[in-house]
Amino acid sequence: MIKCNNVQEQAQDLSALILQHWQELLAAGDFVLGEEVVKFEAWMSERCNGAYAISLNSGTDALLLAMRGLEIGPGDEVITCANTFVATVGAIVAAGAKPVLADVGDDELINVDTIEPLMNARTKAVIPVYLRGRPLNVNAIIDLCRPRGVAVIEDCAQAIGTTLDGHQVGTRGDASAFSMHPLKTLGGLGDGGMLVTTNTKIADYARRARNHGLETRNESVLFGINSRLDSLQASALNIKVQYLDQWLKRRLEIAAFYDQALIGTATAVDLGGGKPGGSFYHYVVQSKHRDRLQRYLTEYDIQAAIHYPTPIHWQKAWLKNQPQVVLPNTERLSREMLTLPCHHHLTDSDVEKVVGAIKRFELMKIR
Numbered sequence: 001m002i003k004c005n006n007v008q009e010q011a012q013d014l015s016a017l018i019l020q021h022w023q024e025l026l027a028a029g030d031f032v033l034g035e036e037v038v039k040f041e042a043w044m045s046e047r048c049n050g051a052y053a054i055s056l057n058s059g060t061d062a063l064l065l066a067m068r069g070l071e072i073g074p075g076d077e078v079i080t081c082a083n084t085f086v087a088t089v090g091a092i093v094a095a096g097a098k099p100v101l102a103d104v105g106d107d108e109l110i111n112v113d114t115i116e117p118l119m120n121a122r123t124k125a126v127i128p129v130y131l132r133g134r135p136l137n138v139n140a141i142i143d144l145c146r147p148r149g150v151a152v153i154e155d156c157a158q159a160i161g162t163t164l165d166g167h168q169v170g171t172r173g174d175a176s177a178f179s180m181h182p183l184k185t186l187g188g189l190g191d192g193g194m195l196v197t198t199n200t201k202i203a204d205y206a207r208r209a210r211n212h213g214l215e216t217r218n219e220s221v222l223f224g225i226n227s228r229l230d231s232l233q234a235s236a237l238n239i240k241v242q243y244l245d246q247w248l249k250r251r252l253e254i255a256a257f258y259d260q261a262l263i264g265t266a267t268a269v270d271l272g273g274g275k276p277g278g279s280f281y282h283y284v285v286q287s288k289h290r291d292r293l294q295r296y297l298t299e300y301d302i303q304a305a306i307h308y309p310t311p312i313h314w315q316k317a318w319l320k321n322q323p324q325v326v327l328p329n330t331e332r333l334s335r336e337m338l339t340l341p342c343h344h345h346l347t348d349s350d351v352e353k354v355v356g357a358i359k360r361f362e363l364m365k366i367r
């Protein structure tokens with residue numbers, strides 16, 4: 001099977017190295033917020049142009065603590081999109097604010113045209129999502145938000161390696177959230193996340209809030225949560241970061257190959273393909289016959305996935321107590337997008353097989 005992700009292979013490749021480091025940590029009794037965590041935060045800060053990098057238990061917590069750090073809560077509205085992992089909206093609800101869903105453009109991303117009509121006096125933040133690690137025009141969103149006192153929290157959960165003007169995204173808004181879930185391009189062997197910000201107040205808040213507001217072992221200055229990154233995860237991530245750029249390069253090569261090889265087929269190529277800076281967390285194609293194409297690829301032992309088949313406003317969690325909304329582009333794209341395998345464990349021949357199968361599907365469909 002040509003798989004859509006390489007979670008197992010990644011862990012297996014590096015298992016000897018990781019286990020050796022873990023044995024050292026076990027011997028030292030270093031389990032939570034230890035030296036490995038400090039080292040990983042320093043790496044992330046350097047990657048993000050010197051911004052504060054506060055490690056957490058998950059990307060979801062990074063979104064939540066960014067909102068709490070900005071004092072966003074009950075009575076406030078936060079605008080985001082519906083074609084994202086549920087965590088983006090879940091974090092807004094967990095912060096006590098009201099999520100407001102904007103439609104996306106043909107590139108699957110929210111933009112000023114879809115955000116602006118939803119803004120009102122209660123709007124306190126916008127969370128643009130770098131879906132699939134695709135670059136988005138965050139500067140235009142910031143230009144729209146700043147004069148109105150609205151914060152921009154960048155959801156970079158899928159965007160390690162995504163760049164804007166050559167720099168890692170996630171440092172232009174008020175704060176950003178990265179996920180180190182095992183499925184991510186830079187994933188741990190369990191949950192992990194990072195809040196990145198250039199705002200000292202948010203950084204100070206997050207650093208305290210992730211550990212129950214504790215200043216010393218027995219003194220708490222605010223009620224927070226337990227969102228500490230453990231040393232075992234940080235140590236695995238510190239090993240993986242050494243390979244990250246190599247892995248990202250391979251993803252780009254594969255994406256460029258797909259772009260080129262699928263030109264002229266009815267299956268449209270990745271919408272972010274032409275834009276510089278994408279990190280191809282997902283490489284997607286678009287097809288009116290998406291479900292048939294997915295089944296066809298499975299027959300040829302090619303796993304293709306759908307991210308995300310059910311937009312948030314159609315999830316039971318939303319329908320329970322949120323207003324019904326119609327998001328035509330989001331809904332159409334949820335029926336048409338298909339994620340192809342795109343990761344560094346794929347060989348050239350794997351990628352050729354995927355392209356060959358898509359081309360055969362196209363011919364079969366025409367007949």
Ligand SMILES: Cc1ncc(COP(=O)(O)O)c(C=O)c1O
Nearest residue numbers: 058059060085087088157179181
């Ligand atoms: C777009 C997006 N936002 C937020 C998250 C939440 O990250 P985590 O799973 O680390 O909490 C994810 C994770 O899959 C995601 O893809």
